[in-house]
Amino acid sequence: MAEAHKDKPTDNTAGETGASAAGAVRPGAADEGAASSQGRTAASQGRKSDQGRTAASSLSNSSAKEPTLLMPEKLAISSSPHVHGPDSIAKIMWTVIACLVPAAAVGIYRFGLDAAVVLATTTGSAIVFEALFQKMAGKEVSVSDGSATLTGLLLGMNLPAGTPIFICVVGSLVAVGLAKAVFGGLGYNPFNPALTGRVFLLIAFPVAMTTWRLPQQMNAHGPKKQYYGMSTTWRDQAGKRLEQKHRNVKKVDVVTAATPLSALKEGWKKGTAALITHTDLLQGDRPGSIGEVSAIALLLGGLVLLLMGYITWHIPVAFLATMGVVAAITHGINPQRYAPPLFHVLAGGALIGAFFMATDYVTSPTYPWGKILFGVGCGLITMIIRLWGGYPEGVSFAILLMNSVTPLIDRFTRPRKYGLKLWSGPQEDAS
Amino acid sequence: MSEIVQTNGDEVSQDGGTLNHVGPKAPEAVVQPRWKLIVVLTGVCLVAGVALAGGHMLTHDRILKARHEFKLLSVKKVLPTCDNDPGGDHVEVALPGGGTLTAFRCRHGGKVAAVAYSLDSKKNKHSPYGGVIEVLVGVTRKGRIVTRKDGRVGVLILQHSETPGLGARIEGKKFRGNFMDAHHLGRNLTAQDMSCDQAGHCAKWVVRKDDPKGFVDAISGATISSRATTEVVHRALAYFNDQKVRQALLSTRPTASGAGGDARSVREVGR
Amino acid sequence: MSRARDEFLKGFWKENPTMVLVLGMCPTLAVTTSAFNGLGMGIATMVVLVGSNVVVSLIRGIIPKKVRIPAYVVVIATFVTLVDMSLEAGMYNLHRSLGLFIPLIVVNCIILGRAEAFASKNSVGMSFLDGLGMGLGFTVTLFVLGAFREILGNGTVTAFVYQDTIVQWHLYSGAGVLHKTLVFILPPGAFFSLGIFVAVMNVIKTRRKRLDQEALDKVNEASRTAPSLQQPA
Numbered sequence: 001m002a003e004a005h006k007d008k009p010t011d012n013t014a015g016e017t018g019a020s021a022a023g024a025v026r027p028g029a030a031d032e033g034a035a036s037s038q039g040r041t042a043a044s045q046g047r048k049s050d051q052g053r054t055a056a057s058s059l060s061n062s063s064a065k066e067p068t069l070l071m072p073e074k075l076a077i078s079s080s081p082h083v084h085g086p087d088s089i090a091k092i093m094w095t096v097i098a099c100l101v102p103a104a105a106v107g108i109y110r111f112g113l114d115a116a117v118v119l120a121t122t123t124g125s126a127i128v129f130e131a132l133f134q135k136m137a138g139k140e141v142s143v144s145d146g147s148a149t150l151t152g153l154l155l156g157m158n159l160p161a162g163t164p165i166f167i168c169v170v171g172s173l174v175a176v177g178l179a180k181a182v183f184g185g186l187g188y189n190p191f192n193p194a195l196t197g198r199v200f201l202l203i204a205f206p207v208a209m210t211t212w213r214l215p216q217q218m219n220a221h222g223p224k225k226q227y228y229g230m231s232t233t234w235r236d237q238a239g240k241r242l243e244q245k246h247r248n249v250k251k252v253d254v255v256t257a258a259t260p261l262s263a264l265k266e267g268w269k270k271g272t273a274a275l276i277t278h279t280d281l282l283q284g285d286r287p288g289s290i291g292e293v294s295a296i297a298l299l300l301g302g303l304v305l306l307l308m309g310y311i312t313w314h315i316p317v318a319f320l321a322t323m324g325v326v327a328a329i330t331h332g333i334n335p336q337r338y339a340p341p342l343f344h345v346l347a348g349g350a351l352i353g354a355f356f357m358a359t360d361y362v363t364s365p366t367y368p369w370g371k372i373l374f375g376v377g378c379g380l381i382t383m384i385i386r387l388w389g390g391y392p393e394g395v396s397f398a399i400l401l402m403n404s405v406t407p408l409i410d411r412f413t414r415p416r417k418y419g420l421k422l423w424s425g426p427q428e429d430a431s
Numbered sequence: 432m433s434e435i436v437q438t439n440g441d442e443v444s445q446d447g448g449t450l451n452h453v454g455p456k457a458p459e460a461v462v463q464p465r466w467k468l469i470v471v472l473t474g475v476c477l478v479a480g481v482a483l484a485g486g487h488m489l490t491h492d493r494i495l496k497a498r499h500e501f502k503l504l505s506v507k508k509v510l511p512t513c514d515n516d517p518g519g520d521h522v523e524v525a526l527p528g529g530g531t532l533t534a535f536r537c538r539h540g541g542k543v544a545a546v547a548y549s550l551d552s553k554k555n556k557h558s559p560y561g562g563v564i565e566v567l568v569g570v571t572r573k574g575r576i577v578t579r580k581d582g583r584v585g586v587l588i589l590q591h592s593e594t595p596g597l598g599a600r601i602e603g604k605k606f607r608g609n610f611m612d613a614h615h616l617g618r619n620l621t622a623q624d625m626s627c628d629q630a631g632h633c634a635k636w637v638v639r640k641d642d643p644k645g646f647v648d649a650i651s652g653a654t655i656s657s658r659a660t661t662e663v664v665h666r667a668l669a670y671f672n673d674q675k676v677r678q679a680l681l682s683t684r685p686t687a688s689g690a691g692g693d694a695r696s697v698r699e700v701g702r
Numbered sequence: 703m704s705r706a707r708d709e710f711l712k713g714f715w716k717e718n719p720t721m722v723l724v725l726g727m728c729p730t731l732a733v734t735t736s737a738f739n740g741l742g743m744g745i746a747t748m749v750v751l752v753g754s755n756v757v758v759s760l761i762r763g764i765i766p767k768k769v770r771i772p773a774y775v776v777v778i779a780t781f782v783t784l785v786d787m788s789l790e791a792g793m794y795n796l797h798r799s800l801g802l803f804i805p806l807i808v809v810n811c812i813i814l815g816r817a818e819a820f821a822s823k824n825s826v827g828m829s830f831l832d833g834l835g836m837g838l839g840f841t842v843t844l845f846v847l848g849a850f851r852e853i854l855g856n857g858t859v860t861a862f863v864y865q866d867t868i869v870q871w872h873l874y875s876g877a878g879v880l881h882k883t884l885v886f887i888l889p890p891g892a893f894f895s896l897g898i899f900v901a902v903m904n905v906i907k908t909r910r911k912r913l914d915q916e917a918l919d920k921v922n923e924a925s926r927t928a929p930s931l932q933q934p935a
Contacts, residue, residue, distance in 0.1 A: 166881050178894075182901075204885035206597050207652040390560070463766040471765060475773045479780040486784045493791035501794050595735065596856060596884040 089186070092310055093146030099301035100153055100356060106283075106297045107290035110215040111161030115290045118163050119156040125172035126152025133181035147186050151175050154194035154357060157291020158349065158396070159201070161213045167205050171197040191403045192363050195396045202396075212287040214257045257287040260347040262392040264339055281346035292349040302355030311359040314368055318375025319354040319382075320345050326383040338387065350382065353395040363403040370406075370413035377402045506535045506547045509569030509585040511577055513537035517547065524679040532670065534680050537569075543681045545571045549589055550667040552659050559659035562592030564601070566660065568667045572681055576613045576668070584611045586664055591656075598656035606657065609647045615668040636665040710831040713839030720843045720896075721903050725811040730844060731892040733803050738860040740848025741841065742796045746785050746804060748837025751813050753781040755833030758821040765822075774817045775808070782807045795863050812840060843899075851895050855887030 108115045130148030134141045143149070155175050159168065175197030180189045202209045260276055280286050284294030292298075305311045327341035344350070358364060358378050365374050378398045385394025503518035510517055517535040524532045534548040551565040552558060569577035569585030577585030586607045593599045600606060637645035638657050649657035670676050717723060720730050729747065734740040757777050765773050786804045790797045797804065807813065816836055821829040849859050857876050862869040876882040885891045 164879075164881060166879055170883065200885060203888060203890065204883040205881055206594075206884065208881065210652055463768065468766050468769045472769045472773060472776075475761070475765075475776050479776050482780050483783055486787050490787040490791040494787065497791055497794040501798075594884075595887050596882065 087310075088145075089147065090145040093150050095308065095310060096305065096356065097146060097150050097153060099304050100150075100157065100291070102297035102300055103291050103294055103352065104153065104157055106294035107157065107161070110217065110284050110293055111213050111290060112216050114213065115161040117165070118159050118161060118168055118290060119153065121165050121168040122156035122159070122172050123149055123152035125169045126155065126176050129172055129176040130181075133177055134185065137181065137185070139185065142186075145186075148176060151180070151193045151197075154291070154352075155197045157352065158194065158198040158289050160209065160211060160288075161290050162211070163201075163208055167201060167208055170204070171201045174200040187362055189362055190406075191400055192357055192360050195357055195400055199396050199400060202391075210262070212257055212259050212262075214287055215285055215293070218285055218287075259288045259392065260286055260343070261386065264347075264386075264392065276343075278342060278346060281343070286347075288347075289349065292352050295346045295351055298351040298355060302351070305355065305359075311355070312368070312371065314371035315358050315364060315375040315378075316354040318372045319358055319378045320350060322376045322379025323350060323383055326380065326387075330387060344383070344386065348386070348393045349395040353378070353382075353399055357396075358399050358402070363406060365406050365409045365413060367410065367413045367415060370409040373409050373413065374402050374406065377405070505567055505587055505589060508583065509547050509567055509577060509587050510535070510537040510545050511569075511579050513544070514539055514541075522680065522682065522684075524676055526670065526676065527673055532676070532680075536680075538683075541683060543572060543683060545569055545577050545585075546671075546680050547585070548667070548670075548680075550663055550670075552663050554666070555659055555662050557655070557658040557662050559591065560593050560598045560653070560655045562590075564591045564593070564656070564659055564663055565589040566663045566667065568664060570668065570671050574614055574668065574671050574677070576610050576664070578611050584608055586610045588660070593653070593656045598650070598653040600650045600653060601656050601660045606648075606650055606660070609661075610664050613646075613664070613668065615665070615672040636661060706828065706831055709828055710835040713832070713835035713837070714842065715839075717836075717839075718843060718903075719812045719836055719840045720847075721900055723812075723815070724900075725815055726840065727896075728806060729803050729810060730847065730896065731889070733800055734844055734848040734851055734892060734895075735887045736852045736856075736858075736860045737845055737849035738796070738863055739799055740844035740846075742789075742793070743800055743803065744837070744841025744844040746789060746800070747807055747810060747812070748834070748841055749785055750778065750781040750807050751816060751837040751840075752830060752833040753784075754778045754813055754817055755821040755829040756826055757781075758817040759824060759826045759829035762822045770822065771814075771818075774814060774822075778813050778817070779808045793864065799863075812836060847895055847899060850899075851886045851891055854883045854895075855885070855891060857882050 104119060108119070126148045127143050130151075131141045131143050134143075152172055152175070155171050156168065159171065175193040178200070179191055179193040179196035180186065183189045260281070263276075276286070282295045284297070286293060302311075302316060306313060306316075323344055324341040327339065327344040330338035331340045339347075354375070358375065365371050378395075381398035381401055382394045385391055385397055391397070499518065506517050515536075515538045517537045520536045520538070522534055522536060524534060526532055532548050532550075534546040536543045537545045537547070547567060547569045549565055549567040551563050553563055565588070567587040567589050571577055579585065584604075584607050588602045588607075591599065591601065593601060635645045636647070638647045638649035638654060638661060639645045640649050640654055641658070647657065647661045671680065713719060715722075719725050720727075726747070729743050733743045754774070754777050758774055761773070761777075782805060785807070786797075789800075789804060816832060820832050824832070852858055852860060853873060857874045857880075858870050858872050860868070860870045874880045874882075883891075886895060
């Protein structure tokens with residue numbers, strides 16, 4: 001545990017001594033989930049709350065003078081110093097990775113070797129880049145904590161199967177280098193690294209990033225052909241597209257198709273609602289990114305994280321509920337044009353986004369109400385992009401946009417201190 | 432350099448190495464009479480005006496010529512070799528839906544062999560990804576898109592605001608090649624592929640992604656841009672299919688606004 | 703003479719308008735989608751800069767302080783309009799692709815900045831050199847930035863376009879292992895590229911400073927030890 005905090009700001013360790021000296025902060029005091037007693041949250045919180053004071057010193061000072069102020073048992077949340085919980089960065093990271101494995105496995109089962117290559121490339125290159133950048137910055141190389149592994153895995157799970165290796169590597173470079181290392185490494189990044197990498201790739205390589213493979217188990221000539229707008233292209237071994245006339249010469253078939261959401265964008269055709277069943281969405285029998293196809297596997301992983309207390313319910317529930325409400329309203333007004341709520345929640349990257357990416361400790365708000373606000377914002381932006389935007393899917397943009405307002409949300413949802421006026425404003429607690 | 436009396440503020444004159452630290456409230460600060468400000472500024476503006484007038488006189492004709500040449504270059508690109516100068520031979524045609532069309536004519540021995548005119552996507556059903564797509568088409572007197580001897584197709588994108596590298600590929604030869612020999616009713620494919628229905632629809636004016644009978648191969652990743660361009664070209668050909676418009680386009684009467692066609696009228700067409 | 707050389711050279715590295723002074727961001731970010739566009743914009747700006755610097759320096763004695771900014775703006779706007787007109791007459795293609803950004807040179811901070819900070823206080827010759835150096839520095843930066851973005855985003859380097867004459871190198875097709883990273887010729891790519899350039903420049907500067915410091919230390923060390931060696935003698 002302690003070794004995981006070595007490159008964090010000093011107020012962590014300072015805080016620990018301060019807290020134990022004052023004896024005022026109980027281990028359970030910071031009980032908005034086990035999360036806030038973890039190094040990462042403490043670190044990001046320390047970073048966010050360092051406006052004008054060093055938490056450790058001011059706290060121990062005030063507690064020396066007026067210990068009663070800090071005593072109330074009901075004081076659920078406090079700023080740092082915190083007593084360290086039993087969890088370390090590495091433990092959390094590897095648990096999250098383990099929770100992602102089912103969804104990744106389904107992706108590999110659906111899309112075959114190509115998916116495995118993408119996942120391996122992004123994960124491997126993310127680890128290499130992380131080590132490289134830490135070395136360049138003169139920091140200790142800490143890739144064994146799993147944070148780079150998680151970033152790489154999440155990035156790979158957000159890409160379509162068959163993404164060229166070059167593009168995967170560029171994605172890792174952007175995710176680890178541009179989104180994390182230049183801001184100072186883990187705990188300092190304002191935006192979710194994996195999503196930053198994904199959005200960069202989407203804008204940089206729009207064709208490759210929207211060429212979706214058909215799951216191996218799906219019949220390219222079956223009744224769903226019309227709905228997904230499948231098209232078979234024949235490529236020679238160099239990857240060049242062949243005309244239909246020459247397609248018998250040493251060809252490689254590639255069946256591409258639209259995702260449910262892009263099919264939706266192209267036009268919700270009559271009768272298609274019956275064709276695309278919720279079972280398909282749950283099992284992942286549909287085109288899409290590697291990690292997003294199976295709703296069941298994602299729900300399973302998310303549930304484990306929730307039960308273990310590594311994430312709280314606020315963000316996922318607020319995120320998905322908002323999407324459902326918006327979809328229900330629009331579907332109720334015009335069922336011919338807008339898809340039903342369950343379709344919106346299950347299709348696309350909503351689940352992986354809500355459980356695994358919006359809940360990233362570093363880039364999401366700290367306090368419960370802030371988390372709910374964050375989730376509602378994500379859901380709203382996602383639905384606005386899906387229903388009226390230029391892109392068929394908006395989860396990544398939504399989360400990144402809400403990431404950018406996280407410091408503001410934190411500022412305005414910080415719980416009031418005992419004895420202070422309600423809505424006393426954020427400047428009050430600088431006293 | 433003592434003429435720098437204007438440094439009455441907190442400025443430090445670096446000129447000549449004399450550093451005059453004059454405080455903002457210094458009593459000896461020189462206050463300029465108001466008339467001097469007016470005179471100096473008027474003078475500066477006058478000189479600037481004269482310079483601009485001179486520049487305008489020097490460049491005006493060349494600018495008009497450059498614009499004309501640019502337009503001509505485009506027109507020539509979509510028309511076959513002609514006996515006349517198509518840039519100077521144009522006709523205004525009233526459209527059935529209101530508005531007019533300016534067409535440049537390419538003649539073979541006095542007869543109009545092909546015309547070129549432009550149309551934009553403002554009245555499209557399928558709008559482009561961003562802004563407006565303006566397409567210049569060359570149409571033979573039989574109502575087909577021109578195919579030049581050098582293999583170029585008579586479709587040219589004059590302006591667009593599509594994404595570079597993606598939607599912007601509608602400018603490319605490959606996409607425009609879709610419209611080779613295209614007719615209002617569709618495109619003639621090779622003999623064995625032909626499957627015209629009773630109405631004469633050989634292939635549909637839609638991208639193949641929307642309808643397997645469509646003959647336009649959409650640019651992958653830029654279906655919206657492809658669709659919008661296809662519709663503009665189709666609308667342009669549909670105009671030609673209108674009996675009245677076609678007669679007017681193919682009439683042999685000379686250019687209405689003076690023979691030879693001066694640069695000005697060409698520029699108006701090009702906007 | 704060494705001062706003249708300094709005034710000329712400072713625009714290239716030490717006081718590079720885009721990378722160090724971070725001025726003129728609008729054209730830097732907007733038009734550098736190709737090397738040729740960057741070059742054209744840079745040269746157009748340089749012509750305006752040299753012209754306005756010389757004229758502002760010439761009239762610096764007769765302009766009352768209160769109206770100096772309007773007077774400078776009139777001078778700059780005149781030059782910009784002249785450049786705009788001659789570009790349209792001579793290089794119609796370039797004029798089309800630079801579009802609105804030519805008139806916007808008027809509000810380019812580099813030009814008013816040099817007029818106010820340099821030309822209004824220095825002799826005509828120095829102002830000319832300052833304008834030329836700054837303008838060339840700006841041009842080189844824009845050209846390199848444009849080439850960088852074009853290579854990454856489109857796989858080409860466009861050196862020259864006039865009517866149908868296009869001098870362009872295709873470096874890679876994008877169909878093989880290397881793919882064209884389209885984002886670099888889109889607006890976000892401008893920010894990424896500029897960020898990378900500034901970062902690289904800072905790295906070089908820091909390293910140079912450190913090396914200089916080390917060299918200085920060595921000299922100091924040597925001079926400190928040298929007398930002590932001499933003393934016994």
